[in-house]
Amino acid sequence: GESVGLHLPTLSVQEGDNSIINCAYSNSASDYFIWYKQESGKGPQFIIDIRSNMDKRQGQRVTVLLNKTVKHLSLQIAATQPGDSAVYFCAEMGIENAGNMLTFGGGTRLMVKP
């Protein structure tokens, strides 16, 4: 498959362990913060979003934490599986800012060892 990124920060975890991926964002005025997963040769896939007035949101096996004081976002993946191996991007969105356009941060490559 095609590589999404050649020199991305990489997080390597053992299958079954929990993973934490971090992101620093820049725009305090963003209304939503969103995590996307991108597998090799594919487009980004939505994982979970969090509104700016929240500090935690849980999905299926994923939790997103938002710390507005230090402009930090994290994605926690429980019981990481080989299928979770991908590049993960955080993104910011301002409601009706250019039609809900996304501003992506740098990605993190997650590698899951069996």
Next chain:
Amino acid sequence: DTGVSQNPRHKITKRGQNVTFRCDPISEHNRLYWYRQTLGQGPEFLTYFQNEAQLEKSRLLSDRFSAERPKGSFSTLEIQRTEQGDSAMYLCASSLVGGVEAFFGQGTRLTVV
């Protein structure tokens, strides 16, 4: 519905040639976005449509880039007089108005030689 579809998946062109990419969004989605992604970077917003109206195009990279969505369904992105720096993945996404979740296609990988 099979999601957002982009064609071609890969395009190799000589410098100076024009190229056109097509995006078919999810049928009920009225917003359509184009992004560009270079290796090691997150996608970068280029332009978007709401139905057939192009409501933001100031972030298109140069006047060689243009996009259309003539009937509010599929969209095309054209790059004229391609340059080597245009080599990248071009991604299309669609969403509902007011929707937070954008659905991306698999992209068109452009290589300019």
